[in-house]
Amino acid sequence: MTLFVNALTQLDVSLWCPKRGLIGASWHIDAELDGELGEDGMLFDFGEVKPWIKSRLDAGADHTLLIPTRAPGITVHECNEGLCIRAQSPYPMEVRGPRQAFTLLPWSEITTERLGTHFSHELMRRPPARVSDIRLTLREENIDGEAYSYSHGLKRHTGNCQRIAHGHRSRLHIWKNGQRDAQLEAQWAKWLADRYLVDEEDLVADANDEVYGSLTTRYQAPQGRFFLRLPSERFAVLPSPTTIEHIATWLAAKIAHDIGHRIRVQAFEGINKGAIAEARP
Numbered sequence: 001m002t003l004f005v006n007a008l009t010q011l012d013v014s015l016w017c018p019k020r021g022l023i024g025a026s027w028h029i030d031a032e033l034d035g036e037l038g039e040d041g042m043l044f045d046f047g048e049v050k051p052w053i054k055s056r057l058d059a060g061a062d063h064t065l066l067i068p069t070r071a072p073g074i075t076v077h078e079c080n081e082g083l084c085i086r087a088q089s090p091y092p093m094e095v096r097g098p099r100q101a102f103t104l105l106p107w108s109e110i111t112t113e114r115l116g117t118h119f120s121h122e123l124m125r126r127p128p129a130r131v132s133d134i135r136l137t138l139r140e141e142n143i144d145g146e147a148y149s150y151s152h153g154l155k156r157h158t159g160n161c162q163r164i165a166h167g168h169r170s171r172l173h174i175w176k177n178g179q180r181d182a183q184l185e186a187q188w189a190k191w192l193a194d195r196y197l198v199d200e201e202d203l204v205a206d207a208n209d210e211v212y213g214s215l216t217t218r219y220q221a222p223q224g225r226f227f228l229r230l231p232s233e234r235f236a237v238l239p240s241p242t243t244i245e246h247i248a249t250w251l252a253a254k255i256a257h258d259i260g261h262r263i264r265v266q267a268f269e270g271i272n273k274g275a276i277a278e279a280r281p
């Protein structure tokens with residue numbers, strides 16, 4: 001017998017891609033479980049399947065930076081913050097933070113297929129009674145219009161959003177003078193694509209940055225100390241923390257100022273939630 005639960009939970013992560021660099025990603029998680037029925041006629045109570053799988057993913061890869069440790073140019077070593085990870089290609093990155101902020105995977109590239117198999121194996125280490133196999137599938141949200149992706153960290157968040165490099169892939173809706181504007185949505189999704197959104201308060205002066213054309217962000221949060229250096233053009237600098245409320249407000253003000261019209265922005269953070277802001281030129 002096979003039991004399934006579609007869209008059981010979501011994963012919001014960043015990952016290092018040897019072709020695109022730092023990417024924000026959000027995936028639905030679909031689950032299938034094989035096994036034998038118990039006397040109650042069930043394989044595994046839905047009310048227990050969902051919290052079991054969600055809690056395991058939340059405590060593991062969710063809100064971490066996924067690193068393919070066998071990609072060319074990746075190095076990982078211990079440092080005062082916990083782990084220091086450097087990448088070279090397609091551009092240089094250095095990130096440091098507590099061990100729990102990273103998921104290290106011994107692969108040359110991260111794919112949703114490999115992640116699904118990896119998470120399934122992890123869950124099968126201690127399977128529930130009567131479950132003989134588990135298959136997880138990671139699936140991008142089907143977005144008709146524009147999707148934008150970014151990475152960030154919220155130093156004041158008490159949960160895992162404080163981790164300096166986690167991200168999202170999300171819908172972006174923009175209205176100009178009350179009308180949805182597909183062209184503006186495409187333009188801003190393209191501009192935001194794969195950027196790191198940083199609060200200007202968290203940028204620090206670092207001698208390397210002048211030499212290499214990079215920017216460095218560093219902060220202390222409840223889980224530990226975090227550090228990230230990327231080429232300056234990979235950043236978008238906000239005058240505020242990068243909560244979705246501030247992202248929507250900043251985007252609306254920036255677009256209204258740029259084009260001189262009344263703007264409404266509905267910015268999603270991952271799947272099915274976000275913030276709405278309006279601005280006038």
Ligand SMILES: Nc1nc2c(c(=O)[nH]1)N=C([C@H](O)[C@H](O)COP(=O)(O)OP(=O)(O)OP(=O)(O)O)CN2
Pocket residue numbers: 010012058063154157161166242243244245269270
């Ligand atoms: N009002 C806001 N709340 C939160 C924000 C925010 O910008 N505004 N941001 C975050 C984090 O950035 C986080 O990445 C979002 O995390 P998410 O996975 O969606 O939240 P949960 O883990 O609490 O939800 P699940 O249902 O467990 O996925 C957090 N809050």
